[in-house]
Amino acid sequence: KAGVTQTPRYLIKTRGQQVTLSCSPISGHRSVSWYQQTPGQGLQFLFEYFSETQRNKGNFPGRFSGRQFSNSRSEMNVSTLELGDSALYLCASSLAGRQSPLHFGNGTRLTVT
Amino acid sequence: GNSVTQMEGPVTLSEEAFLTINCTYTATGYPSLFWYVQYPGEGLQLLLKATKADDKGSNKGFEATYRKETTSFHLEKGSVQVSDSAVYFCAPNRGSTLGRLYFGRGTQLTVWP
Numbered sequence: 001k002a003g004v005t006q007t008p009r010y011l012i013k014t015r016g017q018q019v020t021l022s023c024s025p026i027s028g029h030r031s032v033s034w035y036q037q038t039p040g041q042g043l044q045f046l047f048e049y050f051s052e053t054q055r056n057k058g059n060f061p062g063r064f065s066g067r068q069f070s071n072s073r074s075e076m077n078v079s080t081l082e083l084g085d086s087a088l089y090l091c092a093s094s095l096a097g098r099q100s101p102l103h104f105g106n107g108t109r110l111t112v113t
Numbered sequence: 114g115n116s117v118t119q120m121e122g123p124v125t126l127s128e129e130a131f132l133t134i135n136c137t138y139t140a141t142g143y144p145s146l147f148w149y150v151q152y153p154g155e156g157l158q159l160l161l162k163a164t165k166a167d168d169k170g171s172n173k174g175f176e177a178t179y180r181k182e183t184t185s186f187h188l189e190k191g192s193v194q195v196s197d198s199a200v201y202f203c204a205p206n207r208g209s210t211l212g213r214l215y216f217g218r219g220t221q222l223t224v225w226p
Contacts, residue, residue, distance in 0.1 A: 004156075033213065043202070043216040056213050090156050099145050099164045102214060104156035 001026060004105035006091050012111045018079040021108045025072050025093030031055075032074040033102060034066060037088040046089075049074055050096070078110075086112045119203045119217030126193055126224050134188040134220045136177075136203035144205035146170075146179050146186040147214065151200045160188075160201070193224045 005024040013019050025032050034046040045058040049068035066076040072093070078085055088109050092102035120135040138146070145164045149157040161170030163179035163186065170177050175190045186203060200221050204214040 006156075035216075042218045045213055048213055092157075099162075101147055101159045101162055102157075104149075104158070106154075106156045 004091055004093050004103050006089075006105035006108050008108060009106065010109045010111075012113065013081050014113055015081055015083060017081050018077065019081060019110060020075055020077045021089055021091075021110075023074045023076075023091030023093075023105060025074070025091075026103055029093035029095055029103070030072050031094045031096060031100075032068055032072060033092045033094075034074070034076050035090045035092065036060075037090055037107070038086075043090075046076065081112045083112050086110060117203050117205060117215050117217040120220050122200075122219070123221040123223060126222070128195055128224055128226050129192045130224075132188070132190040132193045132197075132222070134201055134203075134222070135185070136187055136217060137183070137185045138203070138205045138215070139184065140205050140215075146177070147204045147206070148175070148177055148186070148188050149202045149204060149216075151202065151219070153199075157202060193222070195224045195226050198222055198224045 007022045031050045033048040036044045036046055046060055047054055047066050048056040052068045063079045068074045088107045090104050090107045092104045094100045094102050117138045147162045148160040150160045151157045161172040163170040166179055166181035168179045177186050177188045200219045202219045203217045206214050
């Protein structure tokens with residue numbers, strides 16, 4: 001079974017631009033979550049989608065948005081990029097249920113210059 | 114709310130040494146508990162999990178027991194290997210939601226031959 005796939009793997013953007021990251025979950029997983037990982041802040045929850053609906057949102061500004069499609073694939077978008085947005089963005093998918101672990105992709109490394 | 118206090122790293126050990134990484138949590142409800150591991154350049158991988166009190170999760174020689182009375186989930190391994198060098202994350206989930214885990218700051222483990 002294929003794992004969680006994130007594209008692109010690396011991305012370099014300049015301040016003020018916008019970026020879209022993509023995530024394909026494990027087949028059959030309907031829950032997709034996004035996390036931002038930085039050396040200073042560690043892993044921070046961005047948002048979670050289930051059946052195309054946002055179920056939870058972390059404490060990030062409105063520049064960060066996401067969506068989920070009917071095939072469970074998800075995208076996140078960051079507009080008006082800032083230097084502080086440089087991070088590893090991780091996507092994770094899971095089955096429904098509190099006992100189900102998250103399965104992570106290898107992430108998209110975003111560098112904002 | 115939920116939070117995690119994880120042993121500060123870095124932890125440096127010689128091969129075959131005994132490993133303990135402490136983790137305590139606060140949580141509302143009855144969370145499932147997870148340990149994840151992150152190797153350089155990769156996303157997080159599930160290492161082990163426990164879903165109810167006194168459950169012991171185990172995998173690849175690692176073990177952790179769900180201690181509800183002390184709200185702890187300490188990770189142990191009897192004999193570490195160089196290949197265990199990675200960052201380890203303790204994470205309870207929020208009992209009523211799907212994809213939102215509360216991660217500790219992570220503990221960097223380096224094992225020397």
